[in-house]
Amino acid sequence: MPNATLTDGKLHYLDRGTGKPLVFIHGLGADLSFHDPQIEFFSRTHRVICPELRGNARSSKLTGPIHKILDIQCRDLAALMEQLGIEQTVLAGTSYGGVFCFNFVLRYPEKVSGLIIGDALGDTRISSFREALLMLVEYLGLWGVYLPRPVLIAMMRHQYKPWPYARDHVVNFVRGMRRTEFLLQLLAMNRIKFTPYLKQVSCPALGIVGEENKVGVGWMKSAMKEIPQSSLAIVSHALDPTNLCQPEEYNRLVKEFLKRLNYI
Incomplete structure (x- = not known):
């Protein structure tokens, strides 16, 4: 798996298969194995690209102010697409x-x-007491990322016990997590306010969210309803990340979406 040379670092990525390009972006603190089930399934029909975002896994160190972190990472993907000839x-x-x-x-x-x-949110505005409580717990727990690694691993094993495949992946992500950069990205995510602008999205969009994350379902509904050409699928017996908790259903939903776009 190659590295893309950037003006100020490198981006590790996977490029597998032929056909129309399909780019997958992993979750916080993870690596490209986050999309193992999608790589195996979709590389049969598409050119699958999986970068490891700056600040994660084998890519360069993440620096810069918190409010610029997502922009820096997006700039990296734009540069990678240009290098790979993907318009x-x-x-x-x-x-x-x-x-x-x-x-x-x-x-x-x-x-x-x-x-x-999948399993995302458009902004961090609070619209219910439950969301307020969740955000409070999240902020109080930010420094939990610095707990001893065995403690974090035990917590993840307990949380993902119903999903052994996802559990094994998440435990591996914790083992390889770059703690300080994980925290910087988490702080960046907690600043977002995208929802008012999502009506500008002109391409078709599919939302996928795990049913077990009740607050997450609400966040996804709020975000996806703003996108004109969008639909939302709620997947039973799944938690964030749905693509690892229910990979076959996630792949089926994505394949159907690609067919609707005539992107096969």
Whole structure:
């Protein structure tokens, strides 16, 4: 798997298969194995590109002010697409990757022919007491990322016990997590306010969210309803990340979406 040379660093990525391009963006603190089930399935019919975002896994260190982090990472993908000769793609991202995709399509609309958002949110405005409580817990727990790694691993094993495949991946992500850069990206995500601008998205969009994340379902409904050509699928017995908790259903939904776009 190669590295793309950037003006100020490198971007590790996977490029597999032939056909129309399909770019997958991983979740926070993860690596390109985040999309193992999608790489295996879609590389049979498409050219699958999976970059490891700056600040994660084998890509360069993430520096710069928090409010610029998503822009820096999106600029990296735009540069990678140019190097690979890809003018336009269907772009898919889950969790932090979905937030990334919202930012990318708003900044580079000409580069996106279709959008697939999983388990993400469009902004951090609070619309209910439950959301307020969740955000409070999240902010209080930011420094939990610096807990001893065995403690974090035990927490993830417990949380993902019903989903062994996802559990094993998430545990591996915790083992390889770059803690300080993880925290910077989490802080960047907690500043977003994309929802008022999503009506500008002109390409078709599919939202996918796991039913087990009740607040996340609400966040996805709020975001996706703003996109004119959008639909939302709620997947049973799934938690963020849905693409790992229910990979076969996620792949089926994405394949149907690509067929509707005549992107096969």
